[in-house]
Amino acid sequence: MRQIREEDHxxxxxxxxxxxxxxxYKSIDDHSLVIDHTFVSEQLRGxxxxxxxxxxxxxxxxxxxxxxxxxxSYALALFRRHKxxxxxxxx
Numbered sequence: 001m002r003q004i005r006e007e008d009h010x011x012x013x014x015x016x017x018x019x020x021x022x023x024x025y026k027s028i029d030d031h032s033l034v035i036d037h038t039f040v041s042e043q044l045r046g047x048x049x050x051x052x053x054x055x056x057x058x059x060x061x062x063x064x065x066x067x068x069x070x071x072x073s074y075a076l077a078l079f080r081r082h083k084x085x086x087x088x089x090x091x
Contacts, residue, residue: 001015001016002014002015002020003015004053004056006056006060009025009026010025011023011025011053011056011057011060012053013044013049013053020040020041020043020044021038021039021041021049021050022037022038022053023035023037023038023050023053023054023056023057023075024036024037025057028069031065031066032067032069032090033057033066033067033068033069034068034070034071035054035057035068035070035071035072035075036071036072037072038050038053038054038074038075050074050078054074054075058085058088061088062087067088067089067090068085068090070089
């Protein structure tokens with residue numbers, strides 16, 4: 001059974017005790033955080049799992065009134081394609 005949870009500086013998807021997807025982030029100051037890596041296991045690629053996890057980080061940033069710096073290439077590509085992130089994107 002898959003479950004999404006927040007761990008230390010990451011949003012992870014766990015399936016049967018194994019991390020199968022992860023978006024890592026860190027606060028760089030009181031007003032912003034950086035998405036520094038994404039990982040989605042091969043068997044889950046193409047199912048928009050990475051976007052789902054990045055959406056959770058973006059919503060967390062909104063709740064905390066922080067901006068987001070998408071430093072990893074996958075996050076940056078999503079931010080460029082999806083205008084709904086523009087309110088938190090620190091360019």
